[in-house]
Amino acid sequence: MLNLIGSAAIVASLLGALAVAVTGIVGGFTRKPGLIRAARYGTYFVFAAMTTAVVTMEVALLTHDFSVSYVARVGSRETPDYYTAISLWSSLEGSILFWGWILAAYGALVAFVNRRSDSRLVPFAEGVMGIVGLFFFGLLTGPANPFGEVFPVPANGPGPNPLLQNHPLMGLHPPMLYLGYVGLTVPFAFAIGALLSGKLDEEWIRSTRRWTVAAWAFLSVGIVAGGWWSYEVLGWGGYWAWDPVENASFLPWLTATAFLHSVMVQERRGMLRTWNLSLIIGTFLLTLFGTFLTRSGILDSVHAFTEGVIGPLFLGFIALVMVSSLVLIAWRADRLHAPGSLDAVVSRESTFILNNLLFVAFTFTVLLGTTFPLIVEAVNGNRVSVGPPYFNMVSVPLGVLLLFLMGVGPALPWRRTTPEKLKRSFLVPSIVGIVTLLFALLVGTRDIWPLVTFGFAGFVMTTVVEEFRKGISARRRIAGVPAPRALGQILVRNNRRYGGYIVHAGIVVIVVALAISGSQRFEREVTLRRGESMLLGDYGIRFDELWAEEQAQRFVVGSTFTVFRKGSEAGVMQPRMNYYPNSQQPIATPAVRCFNSIDVRVSRGRRVGVCTGKEDLYLTLMAFDDQEGAHATVRAIVNPAVPWLWFGGMIVALGAILAVMPQRGGRRPAVSAVDAEARERPAEHPEAAVPATV
Amino acid sequence: MSKSKKVWAGLGVLAIAGAIALLIAGGLSSNVVYFLTPSELRAELAERGNEIVDQPLRLGGQVKPGSLNWNAEALDLQFVVQDSVGEVPVRSTGAPPSMFKEGIGVVVEGRYTREGVFESTNLMVKHSNEYEPPHGDKPAEMYESLIKSDR
Numbered sequence: 001m002l003n004l005i006g007s008a009a010i011v012a013s014l015l016g017a018l019a020v021a022v023t024g025i026v027g028g029f030t031r032k033p034g035l036i037r038a039a040r041y042g043t044y045f046v047f048a049a050m051t052t053a054v055v056t057m058e059v060a061l062l063t064h065d066f067s068v069s070y071v072a073r074v075g076s077r078e079t080p081d082y083y084t085a086i087s088l089w090s091s092l093e094g095s096i097l098f099w100g101w102i103l104a105a106y107g108a109l110v111a112f113v114n115r116r117s118d119s120r121l122v123p124f125a126e127g128v129m130g131i132v133g134l135f136f137f138g139l140l141t142g143p144a145n146p147f148g149e150v151f152p153v154p155a156n157g158p159g160p161n162p163l164l165q166n167h168p169l170m171g172l173h174p175p176m177l178y179l180g181y182v183g184l185t186v187p188f189a190f191a192i193g194a195l196l197s198g199k200l201d202e203e204w205i206r207s208t209r210r211w212t213v214a215a216w217a218f219l220s221v222g223i224v225a226g227g228w229w230s231y232e233v234l235g236w237g238g239y240w241a242w243d244p245v246e247n248a249s250f251l252p253w254l255t256a257t258a259f260l261h262s263v264m265v266q267e268r269r270g271m272l273r274t275w276n277l278s279l280i281i282g283t284f285l286l287t288l289f290g291t292f293l294t295r296s297g298i299l300d301s302v303h304a305f306t307e308g309v310i311g312p313l314f315l316g317f318i319a320l321v322m323v324s325s326l327v328l329i330a331w332r333a334d335r336l337h338a339p340g341s342l343d344a345v346v347s348r349e350s351t352f353i354l355n356n357l358l359f360v361a362f363t364f365t366v367l368l369g370t371t372f373p374l375i376v377e378a379v380n381g382n383r384v385s386v387g388p389p390y391f392n393m394v395s396v397p398l399g400v401l402l403l404f405l406m407g408v409g410p411a412l413p414w415r416r417t418t419p420e421k422l423k424r425s426f427l428v429p430s431i432v433g434i435v436t437l438l439f440a441l442l443v444g445t446r447d448i449w450p451l452v453t454f455g456f457a458g459f460v461m462t463t464v465v466e467e468f469r470k471g472i473s474a475r476r477r478i479a480g481v482p483a484p485r486a487l488g489q490i491l492v493r494n495n496r497r498y499g500g501y502i503v504h505a506g507i508v509v510i511v512v513a514l515a516i517s518g519s520q521r522f523e524r525e526v527t528l529r530r531g532e533s534m535l536l537g538d539y540g541i542r543f544d545e546l547w548a549e550e551q552a553q554r555f556v557v558g559s560t561f562t563v564f565r566k567g568s569e570a571g572v573m574q575p576r577m578n579y580y581p582n583s584q585q586p587i588a589t590p591a592v593r594c595f596n597s598i599d600v601r602v603s604r605g606r607r608v609g610v611c612t613g614k615e616d617l618y619l620t621l622m623a624f625d626d627q628e629g630a631h632a633t634v635r636a637i638v639n640p641a642v643p644w645l646w647f648g649g650m651i652v653a654l655g656a657i658l659a660v661m662p663q664r665g666g667r668r669p670a671v672s673a674v675d676a677e678a679r680e681r682p683a684e685h686p687e688a689a690v691p692a693t694v
Numbered sequence: 695m696s697k698s699k700k701v702w703a704g705l706g707v708l709a710i711a712g713a714i715a716l717l718i719a720g721g722l723s724s725n726v727v728y729f730l731t732p733s734e735l736r737a738e739l740a741e742r743g744n745e746i747v748d749q750p751l752r753l754g755g756q757v758k759p760g761s762l763n764w765n766a767e768a769l770d771l772q773f774v775v776q777d778s779v780g781e782v783p784v785r786s787t788g789a790p791p792s793m794f795k796e797g798i799g800v801v802v803e804g805r806y807t808r809e810g811v812f813e814s815t816n817l818m819v820k821h822s823n824e825y826e827p828p829h830g831d832k833p834a835e836m837y838e839s840l841i842k843s844d845r
Contacts, residue, residue, distance in 0.1 A: 345703055357707065361714045368718060372726070383729035385752060390725035394717050525788045527766045577792065585793045585819065622789035623766065633766060633789040 002060045003068055006147035009053035010097075010140045013104065016046035017133035020107070024127025028120065028197060039126045040111045046133060047108035050101045057088060057097060057146060066157055069148030070094050076159030076582075078553035083165040089174045090160040092295055092310070093146035098175075099291075100136040102182040107133065110186055114207075121204055124193030125186070132185055135317050143309045159553060162580035162587045169229040177222030177249055181287045183215025184256060188284035191277050195328040200273060200335045205263045209496075210660050212263075216256050217656030223249050224510075224649030235588035235620040237523065237637035239645065242391040247370045248290030251363055255283040258359035261409075265349045268414055270340035274329065275356070277336075281325045286363075288318050298374065344416035351409040358402050365394045392518075396449050400456060403511055406504055407433075407460035410467055429466065433459030445519075453515040457508050464501045464508075471498065491658065499659025506651030513644035523637035525622065529630060533564075537638045539595075539617055540564035541573075546629035555579040557586075559621045559632050563595070570595050575621040575634065590620040594643055613643035727752055727803070733780035735806065748805050753782060753812055759796045775802060775812070782806075786814035793819040 020042035027035030060068040061084050064077050074087045074094065089095040107129040114122045140146065164170050187208040194204035226249065227239035240246060259279045266272050292298070296311030329336070342350060369386045376384050411425040436458025437451055445451050468487070471494070475486035491498050526534045528543035535541075544560040558576040562569060573591035580587065594616050597609035616639040623633040729752040730738065738746050753775055761774035761783075771786040773796075784802050794800070794817070803816035 342703075345699060350703075354710075357710065361711070365714070365718050365721075369722070372722065376726075385727045385729065386722070386725060387727055387750075390721045393721040393725065397717065398714070525769055527769060527789075585791070623792065625766075631766060633769065635788075 002056050002065050003147045003149050006053050006056040006060070006068070007141075007145070009049045009056060010137060010145075010147065012049040013046050013053065013100065014134065014137040014141055016042055016049055017130045017137055020046060020130030021127050021134060022130075024123045024125075024130055025196070028124035028127060028193065031120070036123045039123050039130075040115060042130070043104075043107040043111040043126055046130075047104040050104035050137075053140075053147075054088070054097060054101045057094065058085060061085065061087060064157075066155070067150050067153045068146070069150050070097075070146035072150045072154055072157050074160045075157040076553065077156050079159045079165060080553065082168070082171065083160060083553075086171045086174075087160040087165070089178070090164045090170075093140070093144045095174070095178075095295075096136060096139055096144045097146050099178055099182060100133065100140060102178050103129065103133055103136060103185060106182060106186055110189075110211075117207075119203065119207065120197045120199050121190055121193040121207065124196045125189040128189035128192045129185060132189070139310065139313065143313065158582040159580065162554075162578070162583040163233065165553070165580075166578060166587050166589065167229055167233045169225055169232065173222055173225040173229050175222075176218050176225055180215050180217075180219025180222050181249075181252065181290070183211060183218055184252060184280075184283055184287055186211040186215065187259075187280050191280045192325070192328065195277065195325075195332050198332060198335060200332060202267050202270070205266060205276065209263070210662075212256070212260060213656055213660045216253075216260060217653055217660065219249070219253050219256065220656070221649060221653050223253060224646065224652075228646055228649075231642065232590070232592060233587070235590045235635075237521070237590070237618045237620070237635070237639055239517075239642065242369070242388045244370050245294050247366050248293045251290060251366055251370075252283050252286040254359050254363040254366070255279055255286060258356045258363075259283060261352050262356050265352050269349055271338045271342070271349065272353075273338050274333075274336045277329060279356075279360075281321075285318060285322060286367075288314065288321065292318065293370070346412065346422070347416050348409055348412040348414045351405050351412060355402065355405050355409065358398055358405070362395065362398045362402070365398070366391065369394070399511065400449065400452055403453065403456045403460060403508070406507065407456065407463045410501065410504070411463045425463075425466075429459045429462035432462040433457075447519050450515040450519045453511060457512045460508050461505065464505050467501055468498070495658050495661045496663060499655045499657070499661075502655030502658060503652050504655075506648045506653075506655055509644055509648030509651055513641040513648060516641035517639055517645070520640045521637060523635060525633065525635040527623075527631055527633040534634075534636065536617075536636045537615075538565050539570075539636070539638070541617075541619070541634070541636055543632055543634065544572075546624055546632060553580070557621075557624065557626075559624065559634070561591075561619060561634065563593075563617065565595055573617070573619050575619045577621055577624075588620055590618055592616050592618050611643055613641065613647060615640040616642050725750075729754060729801075731755055731777045731780070732775055732782045733777050735782055735812075736780040739806070746806065747808055750803070750805060751812075753784070753802045753804070755782075755800065757794070757796050757798055757800055762796050764790065771817075775800060782812050783810070784812045784814055786817055788817075790817060791819045 020039050023035045023042060024039035026032075027039050057068070057070065059065075060071045061075055062081060064071065064075055064084075066072045066075065070091070070093050074091045075084060079087070087094065089098045107126065110122075110129070111126055159165065187204075190204040190208045194200050223246075226246065230241075231237070231239040259276065262272050262276055262279060266276050292311065292314035296308060296314060298311055342353075344350070369390050372386045373384050376382050407429060408426075411429070413421070433455045437455030440451055440454040445454065468490075471490045472483055472486045475481070475490050476483060479486065479489065481489065522537065524534065524536050528534060530543060530545060533540050533542040540563070542562045542564070544562055547558050547560065549556045549558065556576050556578050558574050561573045561575070563571050563573055571593065573593055575591040576589040577586040578589060594611035594613065596612045596614040598612055599607040600610045602608050618637040618639050620635045620637075621632060622635050625631045727750045732753065732755045735746075735751070735753060755775040755777045758774040758776040758781060761772075763772040764770075766789075769788055771788070771790050772784070774781050774783050776782075784804075786802070786804075798819055801818045802812060802814045803818070804812055804814040806812050
């Protein structure tokens with residue numbers, strides 16, 4: 001029964017997407033109101049149909065209807081309901097279903113938000129999203145059908161991949177990543193819409209700015225959450241291994257970040273038209289490529305790839321998108337001539353261009369490292385791997401340069417500047433940067449890259465603080481309000497700009513945490529008898545006992561360690577190993593704990609210890625005596641600054657939320673006029689230019 | 695922007711691109727790790743001699759039955775990786791992955807040293823991600839004695 005509903009819903013989505021593609025594109029060219037309306041209602045219909053499919057799948061999962069092929073593949077009666085519900089994205093068919101649903105949701109939201117708009121781009125964008133939908137819904141009707149019929153109906157299933165049912169973060173990381181990945185379809189669709197309609201000014205960028213920022217934020221949170229997940233589950237004490245799957249999420253992030261910056265140059269100065277179109281098309285291609293990498297089996301070997309049908313289909317779709325985009329750009333080449341041009345080498349736009357070059361180079365190096373083994377195997381049959389040393393070697397210098405530009409860019413005015421202004425903008429940040437570097441040297445940092453990173457981090461943070469200080473004082477002068485109110489006002493009035501600075505601050509926190517945790521972690525692996533202790537850094541770690549627990553879905557072997565710090569007992573940690581029936585290999589649950597805390601008073605008489613993030617103590621149970629429980633082998637790692645990674649991710653998310661808020665006055669023409677005026681004038685404090693009338 | 699400035703800006707961009715290209719080329723040439731089987735490693739050693747000694751490699755094969763020697767106290771693990779023709783002694787520090795046993799397929803990351811032993815830095819057990827029905831003992835039964843000793 002559920003098979004039938006689900007399959008029917010997917011076929012309906014496919015037909016709906018076909019209708020949207022045709023009415024959207026034809027309606028875009030002919031401007032017939034009937035067709036435009038049909039495209040809009042079509043996207044609503046597709047969303048309704050896909051929602052039906054996803055709800056049907058969730059019902060099938062939660063009621064353990066093993067006649068549905070996907071449930072028979074990933075379901076089991078013993079799996080807790082939370083993990084059963086999120087096993088929607090634990091395997092190929094379900095994740096494409098989830099992907100298609102998010103695409104349909106974005107499509108419907110785009111149509112709804114723009115329902116009263118008479119923009120020429122909207123029907124085209126709906127049509128393009130319809131075409132993308134055709135591909136994914138097509139996969140769902142054929143090669144990736146999650147609603148296949150299983151007969152005879154099995155009594156039980158194997159349950160989801162053990163790695164994916166071992167930590168609650170699995171409920172956050174994939175949806176965030178997908179919201180980011182699929183969200184980038186929106187600016188792509190409008191870009192293609194701009195090419196199709198020939199309306200190649202800044203409209204497609206303005207109408208998708210908030211979509212892009214939101215997708216970027218989801219992607220960022222998804223990547224950080226993925227690192228957190230692997231830190232909490234994989235047991236090696238790291239959070240990023242330059243694994244192809246990780247790289248697949250990082251590649252579109254890099255180009256999307258470049259895009260977020262380069263569109264500002266086009267908005268302000270009318271430059272980089274072709275570049276921006278290419279960048280967003282490239283970003284969309286990389287999201288497809290990332291899905292292809294992780295879903296086609298090509299990573300195991302190029303030979304495994306030819307066995308599946310999904311891989312070649314993806315490759316075909318990627319080629320189709322690439323070729324048709326190139327043809328469109330060539331077709332519109334005459335309209336892509338930039339009205340603006342670069343005035344001076346030292347200006348904000350030139351740092352943005354440099355930033356873009358570096359981001360694209362970064363993308364290229366990661367892409368090359370990720371695909372290099374495939375290229376070598378295809379060329380001469382040798383099996384090679386490219387490990388973290390390559391990626392670290394190339395990404396650290398690029399990342400450090402980008403960090404530096406992050407401080408330079410915002411402090412430079414558009415168009416051109418004078419030596420006096422330069423000195424005024426950079427004197428204090430440079431001093432702070434040098435002092436930070438010297439301080440790091442003094443406390444014992446000797447490696448060159450971490451030192452440079454800390455210096456630049458001090459520099460960038462100061463420019464961010466300076467921007468806030470300048471904004472607040474300008475606001476105080478104009479509106480005559482006290483500083484806290486002025487801060488609130490600039491955040492609301494100029495949310496895009498200050499949200500961006502908060503994101504920058506979050507990135508600095510993350511980069512510093514990366515530099516510290518990457519260069520200063522230390523570990524020890526020891527076999528301990530009961531009651532025996534080991535020393536690591538500030539910690540004494542005593543092995544107390546082994547224990548075991550049989551749970552419905554798994555069998556847990558746990559160990560108990562007592563941790564001593566500064567001579568007194570600080571707490572108990574219990575790293576575990578989990579044995580799942582569908583996996584030969586046990587899945588570790590390392591114990592992670594932050595012992596450096598400060599007391600914060602939350603209310604009268606109540607104090608709560610808050611982790612300072614100085615370091616985590618990370619224990620993984622590596623091996624144990626399975627007969628007597630007399631000894632256990634434990635890997636203990638001191639991971640400095642790792643909590644600051646997650647904290648930095650939250651700052652980035654906050655800044656992005658602020659930047660994505662509707663701008664005061666939204667797209668009212670009055671504000672565009674102010675924008676246009678600001679564009680002509682190299683204003684140092686545009687917030688002062690916004691009329692103070694409320 | 696004047697013509698000479700444009701030329702300089704162009705040169706600057708070229709210089710950056712060149713530096714990045716060098717970085718990538720250097721990074722790839724020194725960090726590509728070859729995957730070899732024991733007999734391939736033997737053949738390479740015979741052919742190129744010391745050239746591949748102390749180079750990062752991945753060695754893939756089967757843990758030779760009867761060769762496993764694990765000292766939990768000293769965290770010292772020794773075994774032999776073999777394929778149908780050749781074998782290579784491997785030495786590793788640290789607890790082996792839980793699945794590790796004689797006869798299983800492994801990939802060992804490390805270097806072949808002058809002493810004729812492959813020093814492992816990373817030990818991976820080859821196992822299938824696909825579902826296989828549990829065979830043999832249930833883990834619960836396997837560790838029953840452990841629970842008993844604990845209570």
